[in-house]
Amino acid sequence: MSLFELPDFDAHEAVVHVSDAKTGLKAIIAIHNTRRGPAMGGSRMWAYADSTAAATDALRLSRGMTYKNAMAGLPIGGGKAVIIGDARTAKSPELFRALGRAIDGLGGRYITAEDVGTSPEDMQFVRETTRYVAGLAGELGGRGDPSPATALGVFVGIGAAVRHRLGADSVKGLRVAVQGLGHVGFDLARQLHEAGAQLIVADIDRGNCQRAAEAFGAIIVSPDEIVDVDAEVFAPCALGASLNPQTLPRLKCQVVAGAANNQLATDDIGDRLREAGILYAPDYVINAGGIIKVCAEYFGEPADSVEGRVRAIADTLSDVFRKADEAGVATSRAADELARSKFA
Numbered sequence: 001m002s003l004f005e006l007p008d009f010d011a012h013e014a015v016v017h018v019s020d021a022k023t024g025l026k027a028i029i030a031i032h033n034t035r036r037g038p039a040m041g042g043s044r045m046w047a048y049a050d051s052t053a054a055a056t057d058a059l060r061l062s063r064g065m066t067y068k069n070a071m072a073g074l075p076i077g078g079g080k081a082v083i084i085g086d087a088r089t090a091k092s093p094e095l096f097r098a099l100g101r102a103i104d105g106l107g108g109r110y111i112t113a114e115d116v117g118t119s120p121e122d123m124q125f126v127r128e129t130t131r132y133v134a135g136l137a138g139e140l141g142g143r144g145d146p147s148p149a150t151a152l153g154v155f156v157g158i159g160a161a162v163r164h165r166l167g168a169d170s171v172k173g174l175r176v177a178v179q180g181l182g183h184v185g186f187d188l189a190r191q192l193h194e195a196g197a198q199l200i201v202a203d204i205d206r207g208n209c210q211r212a213a214e215a216f217g218a219i220i221v222s223p224d225e226i227v228d229v230d231a232e233v234f235a236p237c238a239l240g241a242s243l244n245p246q247t248l249p250r251l252k253c254q255v256v257a258g259a260a261n262n263q264l265a266t267d268d269i270g271d272r273l274r275e276a277g278i279l280y281a282p283d284y285v286i287n288a289g290g291i292i293k294v295c296a297e298y299f300g301e302p303a304d305s306v307e308g309r310v311r312a313i314a315d316t317l318s319d320v321f322r323k324a325d326e327a328g329v330a331t332s333r334a335a336d337e338l339a340r341s342k343f344a
Contacts, residue, residue: 006052008059013039015058016106020098024090025083027099028054030062031110032078035343038108039079040295041065042115042135043099043126045087058082060240060262065291068284070342071316071335072309074295077343079110087117093125100129108132113146113294116182116239120145134298143297146290147183149306153289153313154184154259155191157281158233160314161257164321165279166232172196175231177253179223180238181208184259184287188237189216202226203238233257241265243280248272257281270332274324281317282335288313 003015013034018027028051031039041062048054058080066078083099085091096118103112103126113135114123120137127133136142158176162168174197178189181203189199189212199218202225203209212218221229227247234253236242240262248269256263256278263283264270273280289310296306324334 003055006056006059008056008063010059010063012059012062014106014109015055016102018099018102020095020102023092023095023098024085025095025098025102026051026085027081027083027102028058029081029102029106029110030055030058030079031106032059032062033066033343034077034109036070036074037076038111038132039065040069040074040076040111040113040134040291040298041078041080042113043081043083043118043122044115045083045085045091045117047086048082048084051084054082054084064261064284066343067336067339068288068291069295070339071285072288072292072313073342074291075299076111076295080115081110081112083117091122096122096125097129100126100133103132104130106132111298113291134294136297143293143303145183146293148187149293149310150184150259150287150290151187151191152307153292153310154188154235154237154257154286155195156311156314157286157317158192158235158255158257160317160321161255161279161281162233164318165255170195171233174198174233175200175229176233176235177226177229177231178202178212178218178235178237179226179242179258180236180260181205181212182237184290185235185237186212188235188259189218193217197233200226200229200231227251229253236260236263243269243273245269248276251276251278253278255279255281257286258283259287261287264332267332270330273332274330279321280331282320282332284339285317285320285335286313 244265
C-alpha cells in the first residue's frame with residue numbers, strides 16, 4: 001500500500017522520510033495544512049512496529065494539529081514528526097541534531113517542539129542545527145515544558161463538560177478515571193484532586209500510580225480495567241484510539257474528556273458516544289494548552305498572556321457543545337465543522 005492509499009492520508013501537503021545512517025535517525029515529518037501559517041507540532045519518539053505504523057501516526061497527528069491549531073485561533077498550520085526508536089535507549093544529541101538539519105531543510109514550513117518521548121532538553125540539540133523549534137528549556141531562552149499548560153486546559157475543559165452534561169459547578173465529589181499518568185496526566189490528577197475530585201488511575205508504569213495514590217489518595221486499577229470504572233468522567237491521557245469498538249460498550253461514564261490525541265479510533269465512535277448519552281470533549285480542542293504556550297514562545301508573545309488563552313478552552317468547548325446540541329450531531333462532528341471553517 002502506498003502512502004497515498006493509507007486511510008489517514010488527508011490531502012497532506014508533504015510527507016518527508018528522513019534517514020541518517022551515522023546517528024541511526026529514522027523519522028517521518030508530515031505537513032498537513034499551512035493555510036493559516038507554518039505547520040507546527042511536536043516530534044514524537046516511539047518504538048513503532050514498522051514504518052507503516054509510524055507513517056499512520058504521523059498522518060493522524062499532523063491532521064489533528066491542523067484542527068487543534070485552528071480551533072485555538074493560532075496563526076499556524078498542522079504538522080508532526082515521528083522518530084522511530086525507543087526513547088529510553090536510542091536517544092543521542094547527534095540524533096536530534098540530525099533531525100534539526102532535516103527540519104531546517106524544509107525552510108520554515110515545519111516548526112517542531114517536544115512531544116511523547118522527547119523533552120525540552122532534546123529540543124536544545126535540535127536548536128543547534130535549526131531555528132525552527134520551540135518548547136525549549138528556560139536557560140535557552142524558552143519557556144520550558146508545555147505539559148502544565150496542556151493539563152490546565154484539560155482541567156478547565158473537564159469543568160466545562162461537567163457543567164454542560166451534569167449541571168455541576170465543579171468536579172468536587174465527582175469520580176474521575178484518569179488513564180495515563182505521564183507529565184500531563186499526573187498534573188491533571190493533581191488539579192482534579194485539589195478541586196475535590198475522587199480519582200481512579202491507571203498507567204503502564206506502576207510507580208506513577210503509586211505516586212498518585214500517595215499524593216492524591218487515588219485508587220489504582222490496571223490499565224485494562226480503567227475503561228470499566230464507574231465514574232462520572234473518563235479522562236484518556238495515554239496514547240490514541242482508546243475509544244474504539246471494544247472499549248465503547250464498557251464505558252460507564254457520562255463525560256469523556258482527556259489529554260490524549262486521536263482518542264476516537266474511527267470517526268463514527270463520536271456518533272456512538274452521543275447515542276450512548278456520553279458527552280465527548282473533542283481531543284484537539286481540550287488538549288490545546290501546550291501548543292498555545294509553544295506558539296506564544298516561538299512568536300515572542302508575552303508569557304503572561306498564555307494562561308488566559310488556555311483557560312479560554314472552556315469557552316471554546318462550550319461553543320462546540322452548544323452547536324452540537326443545536327444541530328443534533330456528535331460533538332466531534334460539530335468541532336470538525338468549526339475547525340474546517342477556520343482553515344479551509
